[in-house]
Amino acid sequence: MNVRSVIDGDMARTTGSHSDITGPRIREVALRLFAAEGYAAVSMRKIAAEVGVQAGALYNYTPDKQSLLFDLMHSHMEDLLAARSEAGTTGTPTDRLEAFTRFHISYHEERPHEIFIAYMELRNLTPENFAVIEELRGKYEDELSGILRAGVEAGEFTLVDPRVATRAIISMLNGVTTWYRREGRLTLTEVETIYWDMVRKAVGA
């Protein structure tokens, strides 16, 4: 059950009415509350209260809280894959690795709640929903693994284990969201450049 499709369907029927904004608002509130308090601690009643609707009205948009969580994680992964695909990648493996590094940092910097939930609330997905999210995550990681393998084959990179290197690089880049602040001493582009310097050297390029 995909909440977004339910929401979009409803929006299509009621264009111009108040409910246009209710679907996105539910998603936005749920994302913020799940990130701040954790999925298990946030009730549908609480989400409804924050949105400013009756608890019953929430069920016009989403069949249950699990569907809401799944939808947030699912659309995050689909949006990530779409944005990554639009960004495109050409050039040598080194060029493509630089593009991936900068893309990953800048994309996630704007979405700290999404990335927090994407990792933290995996434990609260049903096994079926978990499998779907893991497959999408695998697709994203495969892009990086592909670049690393291409670099090794082309003799640009020296890597003991491209699969482990994929995980190591993604963990390293994800960490930016835990400390970076826009009002701090570094611009995001400076941060990207520092990380790219480390990633490039780490793969032996």
Next chain:
Amino acid sequence: MNVRSVIDGDMARTTGSHSDITGPRIREVALRLFAAEGYAAVSMRKIAAEVGVQAGALYNYTPDKQSLLFDLMHSHMEDLLAARSEAGTTGTPTDRLEAFTRFHISYHEERPHEIFIAYMELRNLTPENFAVIEELRGKYEDELSGILRAGVEAGEFTLVDPRVATRAIISMLNGVTTWYRREGRLTLTEVETIYWDMVRKAVGA
């Protein structure tokens, strides 16, 4: 209010009695439940039920749930700093960086719940407790920053920004706990060696 001191005090008074094991058991159960379900979703009643005592009995050991969370995070950081200090570090900055890398991976691999909570439940600490934990975390990170700065000064490392590099390396190493399984294709020592290869190259050593 430090729960451990309350527990230890109680244990000292009742050596040999049943309550010897109640304190450690409460901590163990709380750690597991917080990691599985999240701090906000786990009630004192639930912890008591899992331990097999009345909810009221829990308050002989800990004044409240916040103190229990703080104690788990605080003792994790103190144990980490003590273990790190025992491991000692001598040799060149490169030797010390290798020792830090291997120590961090192997220490945390045995404590996935602790590291999960150490990051995830920061949001649920009171500001006073948060400040204490952040200071200890800063102490640990300073050890790595110190090694990196010494390496740059000695001309062994080339790093644009040792402070950012500290965070990048710690994020990278923390990631091991999210994917490593003992029954998988790699031993922990092999994983340490792969990560050390990447860390060494990332700092330009």
